[in-house]
Amino acid sequence: xxxxxxxxxxxxxxxxxxxxxxxxxxxxxxxxxxxxxxxxxxxxxxxxxxxxxxxxxxxxxxxxxxxxxxxxxxxxxxxxxxxxxxxx
Numbered sequence: 001x002x003x004x005x006x007x008x009x010x011x012x013x014x015x016x017x018x019x020x021x022x023x024x025x026x027x028x029x030x031x032x033x034x035x036x037x038x039x040x041x042x043x044x045x046x047x048x049x050x051x052x053x054x055x056x057x058x059x060x061x062x063x064x065x066x067x068x069x070x071x072x073x074x075x076x077x078x079x080x081x082x083x084x085x086x087x088x
Contacts (some may be wrong), residue, residue: 006073006074008062008064008065008067009065010062010065010067011062011064011065011067013062013063013064013065015062015063015064016060016061016062016063017061018058018059018060018071019059019060019061020056020057021057021058022053022055022056023053023054023055023056024051024052024053024054025051025052026045026048026050026051027034027048027049027051027052027056028043028048028049028051029049036048036049037049058071059071060073060074066088
């Protein structure tokens with residue numbers, strides 16, 4: 001793995017990760033056996049009938065200091081314009 005060219009402007013760390021979080025609602029049709037038309041004898045949660053994404057977000061996280069940055073941070077670093085969206 002090559003060394004990162006991106007540096008955290010808060011702590012000068014180079015351990016940055018792009019993260020994608022998503023939330024889903026899984027639906028299972030009720031029938032005569034286990035819930036879901038794809039489940040027969042036992043309910044298995046990964047055999048859903050419908051999945052709807054309700055939310056998603058992407059951000060860059062510094063694993064050294066925990067600061068979160070907008071994904072625009074990648075472009076901002078190259079232009080020398082780092083914008084912090086939140087710190088946790």
